[in-house]
Amino acid sequence: MARLLYSILFYLLLPLVLLRLAYRALKAPDYRHRVAERFGFFRSSPPPGGLWVHAVSVGETIAAAPLIRHYLQQHPDLPVTVTTMTPTGSERVRALFGNRVFHVYAPYDTPDSIRRFLRRIRPRAAVIMETEVWPNMVCQTAASGVPVVLANARLSAKSAAGYQRAGALSKPVMRAFYRIVAQHQADARRFAELGVEPHALRVSGSIKFDLTLEETQRRSARELRQSLGSDRPVWIAASTHEGEDELLLAAHRKLLTQLPEALLILVPRHPERFDSVARLIENQAMSYLRRSASTGDTGSIQVLLGDTMGELLVLLGCADVAFIGGSLVPHGGHNSLEAAAWGLPILTGHSDFNFADISQRLEEAGALIKTDAQEIGAVLTSLLANQGKRESMGSAALAVMEGNRGALATLIAEIDAALASGAE
Template identity: 40%
Template sequence: MALLTYRLLLIFLLPVVLLAAILRSLSQPAYRQRLHERLGIVPNKFRSGGIVIHGASVGEVLALKPFINQCLAEFPNLPITVTTFTPTGSEQVQKIFGDRVQHCYLPLDVWPCTTMFLTKLKPKALVVMETELWPNLVAQAHKLNTKLLLINGRISDKSVTSYQKFSALIKPCLAKFDQVLAQSEANKERLIALGARQAHCHNIGNLKYDISEGSDTKVKYQTLSPMFPQARPVWLLASSHEGDEQLVLDAYRKAREAHSELLLVIVPRHPERFDKVAQLLAQEGFSYQRRSNAQPIMSETQVWLMDSLGELLAAYQLANIVTIGGTFSTIGGHNPLEPALYQKPTIVGSDMANFAEVHQQLVQQNGIITLAHQDNKQQLALQLSQQVRQLLVNNTQAQTLGSNAYQVVKANQGCSERTLAALKTELS
């Protein structure tokens, strides 16, 4: 009954959802492109009878990269279809995999859209990542005897209550999965509490530890490196959200009192904010350049705005210190393992809910600096600037932090292979 109500509601809301996508396309034109895919109309050239792997956006696609590559090697005769929701995620799939995979958007979780999608692709397995629980899609795939795997599963403490409000939908949805592979024991227990079958739910680790530098990142590094001044220390703000830039700029002003040569690099999380961040830099009176101008960084430039996509991993290599955005509010943070791969000392705010277990391991191994929660933004900016200044003068501390973080990455790798083994078991 709950699923039927859900289906009817979404059918009723379909025009509203499409209108929202069109409105969003005013700031991001890519959202009005390929709308037919969001309705479940898959390109005619796509082969059927393979494996569908879904990662919502950029972070998920990057985490899935090793697993997808292993699937391509293990199942050379099966078409691998990789789906995303966001245009930036779509762009990453195309950059990383090219024509080695089939790619389209995952359709809206509305009965006619998912029906067309599944009827065309007829997947042997549908693999979804983390919290991508779409009751209608899962129910239809299950009815077609498609193997269902939830991989890298995670549910944060604060999300459990929200999911429990929709238990009539979530519980039967989770129960239909043939394998639920959790990031950690805590996530496993939460998923079981929400409805996953205990015998089919396992803790196998986090895919995001299986990060590595690919040839595409090396090429991007070779492009970026000549643009950077050799003698200046670099502080990089990664994946920034609204409010992060102002906080870091306030801290940067204080840090420059002792380190006037310090270069700040800002990488906004969402491309629709590039111009807004540029306006903020102008209003605050900073000398800045934009990556899109493709010019070397000048000696008088204080801030370099990376208004580009897919270059963050390469940029980490050029940084002396990293601060991760989305950790100073209620966003939940972003992946601290990426700078750890390059042994970079990293500073985060108090909100790392999206990476709670990863963050805990880094803290235990002295591989990250976490700022204390502060409601007063001026005090938080002061605390941040003090940590940056400390790392700039204490090279031993900076190297130790980076080295310890790297060891955490290496010690926890192998989840991709375990995920592949689970998929092979289901398809055998």
């Protein structure tokens, strides 16, 4: 009954959902394309009996990439479908895998949209990344005989309390999962309190630590760094949000007074902000170049604006120091492990609640420094002038990565079991 009422409410709210989609399309035009896919309508379909991986956006796609890559390499005859909710996630899937996977937008959580989607995809098992739990998506998939795995699952105390308040709806959903592979014991305990049976729970650690850089990414980073200037100090501000760019440009201006050859690679999180950030740089009277520009003298610019999709890992590989955005404003930060994989010293602001555990591990190891808008310029100057300190922090970052690997193997074992169960 609770899910029926939820579905009716979702149908009633669909006009508002579409209005929100139209509003987002004003800033990011890609949202106006392929809308039919969000209702389960699409032309081509993958062969039946494959693996369906749902990764809502860029961060989840990057986290799922080693998993997807494993099945493409080790099980080349297994069709893989990847769904996302955002255009940036879609672009990331295409950049990583091209035509090796079947990609569409995930359907809205209405019974008919989910039903159409499942009839076209006909998966043998489904993997939902992290905390993207939609009642109809989970329950209808499980009811169709498809085992559903919640992978790299996180559940904060606040979110758990919300699920408890909606227990009539959430508990049947949680019990519908074939397996929930949680990041930490605390996450598993909260899922258990929501009614998940012990046999359906596993603890793996975070698969984000299993990130592996490909040789093509390393080569592209080396080539770009050479064009930027191998000897100049370079720092990157990755995944920045509105309200941060002004602060980071001000920090860069202070840095230039001490290190006039310094270069900032500024990468906004959302593509709809590329043009507005370009105007901010112009207003600061700094010489800059957009990464998307086909020509330009990259060796003499003060700022490189990262306005392309799917290149963040390569751009990180060009830097000597990485600042992780979403942390100088109360957004909760982003994943620092992509910078750690390059062996970079890492800076963040104090708002890191989305990745508190990862930040704590890196900070305790001496790989990460938390700072604020007033101090970041001084911290940057100190780090960029001290190669020994950078190397020490970078080595610590790599050690944290290596010391926490292994979650991927646990997750793959659970997905293999789901695939075997779905084939029965």
